[in-house]
Amino acid sequence: MGGASVSANGGIQVELGRTRYILDPHSQVRADFTFVSHAHLDHMHAPSKNERIIASELTTELARARGYDLGKTIENAEGVELLDSGHILGSRAIRIQDEVYYTGDASGRPRAFLGKCRTRGARILVMETTYGVPEYVFPPTAKLVKEVNALIASAYDRGVPVVLMGYPLGKAQLLSYYFSSWDPMFYHESVETMNRIHIEHGVPLKPGRRFEPSKDQGRLPHGPWVLVSPMSSGRSRLMAHLKKEYGAILVAFSGWALGPGYRYTMGADYSFPLSDHCDYQELINLVQAVSPEMVYTVHGFAAEFARDLRKMGFSARPLAPYQSSLGDFQEA
Ligand SMILES: [Zn+2]
Numbered sequence: 001m002g003g004a005s006v007s008a009n010g011g012i013q014v015e016l017g018r019t020r021y022i023l024d025p026h027s028q029v030r031a032d033f034t035f036v037s038h039a040h041l042d043h044m045h046a047p048s049k050n051e052r053i054i055a056s057e058l059t060t061e062l063a064r065a066r067g068y069d070l071g072k073t074i075e076n077a078e079g080v081e082l083l084d085s086g087h088i089l090g091s092r093a094i095r096i097q098d099e100v101y102y103t104g105d106a107s108g109r110p111r112a113f114l115g116k117c118r119t120r121g122a123r124i125l126v127m128e129t130t131y132g133v134p135e136y137v138f139p140p141t142a143k144l145v146k147e148v149n150a151l152i153a154s155a156y157d158r159g160v161p162v163v164l165m166g167y168p169l170g171k172a173q174l175l176s177y178y179f180s181s182w183d184p185m186f187y188h189e190s191v192e193t194m195n196r197i198h199i200e201h202g203v204p205l206k207p208g209r210r211f212e213p214s215k216d217q218g219r220l221p222h223g224p225w226v227l228v229s230p231m232s233s234g235r236s237r238l239m240a241h242l243k244k245e246y247g248a249i250l251v252a253f254s255g256w257a258l259g260p261g262y263r264y265t266m267g268a269d270y271s272f273p274l275s276d277h278c279d280y281q282e283l284i285n286l287v288q289a290v291s292p293e294m295v296y297t298v299h300g301f302a303a304e305f306a307r308d309l310r311k312m313g314f315s316a317r318p319l320a321p322y323q324s325s326l327g328d329f330q331e332a
Pocket residue numbers: 038040087105331332
């Protein structure tokens with residue numbers, strides 16, 4: 001039996017022997033197995049009849065809570081191993097025999113209740129490279145949390161509320177966890193729904209008050225509070241209202257905060273580079289840990305990172321047609 005081959009075909013297609021796998025498809029492709037790495041919306045998938053979907057139980061449950069029925073999923077298939085990728089609750093990397101290791105979206109550091117991406121050796125590595133240029137090396141998370149707590153403390157001293165913004169699945173739970181000492185704590189409805197599933201699975205998030213903008217817009221208290229909210233432009237209707245009516249300070253959390261002009265683009269008052277992806281150095285570490293013969297890069301700075309790997313002596317190239325657009329209003 002020959003080795004695996006990897007190509008882009010409506011997703012990441014792996015052919016090994018007589019078996020075809022499609023990893024994180026964005027269209028319908030015939031395959032023996034379909035792998036869904038995690039429950040972010042850009043990875044959601046509508047299964048066709050009889051499609052065999054590999055996903056963690058948590059991903060299946062989170063997807064269902066967001067209106068995507070993955071059907072009956074399996075966590076085990078012959079020759080396949082799922083490994084925690086550390087990106088969000090339930091996110092997994094997949095290893096197919098010792099031939100292919102695909103990271104899905106992955107984080108290179110433990111955060112709160114999340115571990116870091118686990119790696120195993122494989123001949124071919126397919127990896128996400130969202131932050132695959134050297135400008136993106138994130139500061140220690142503890143330092144960032146300390147800075148944000150100081151910012152909130154100074155706002156509370158002045159009686160000013162604070163809105164913490166990050167995408168509703170993943171980032172928002174980290175924000176809910178790290179900044180749980182503040183009171184009162186409000187959660188935007190989309191965040192609160194995801195928080196509840198985390199709590200059911202043993203993640204110690206503080207129950208807060210559910211904020212439904214359509215009902216509650218005028219009914220937040222005056223004075224200091226913290227609201228955990230999905231990422232939204234400071235110029236959006238809701239955020240403009242919270243600024244005008246309550247004098248709220250808007251704080252955005254994203255790895256892109258290290259880039260130029262991020263805060264201005266988002267219309268936020270402050271921004272911090274808290275990310276659920278590997279930074280540049282962590283991507284390099286990941287490649288070294290897997291020690292592959294061949295690397296395919298997907299997402300973000302895929303061409304740039306592959307070029308840097310080639311300079312280091314690896315065989316590497318972007319899986320070019322497989323690119324998704326990354327925006328801050330969109331989960332990734
Ligand atoms: Zn993601």
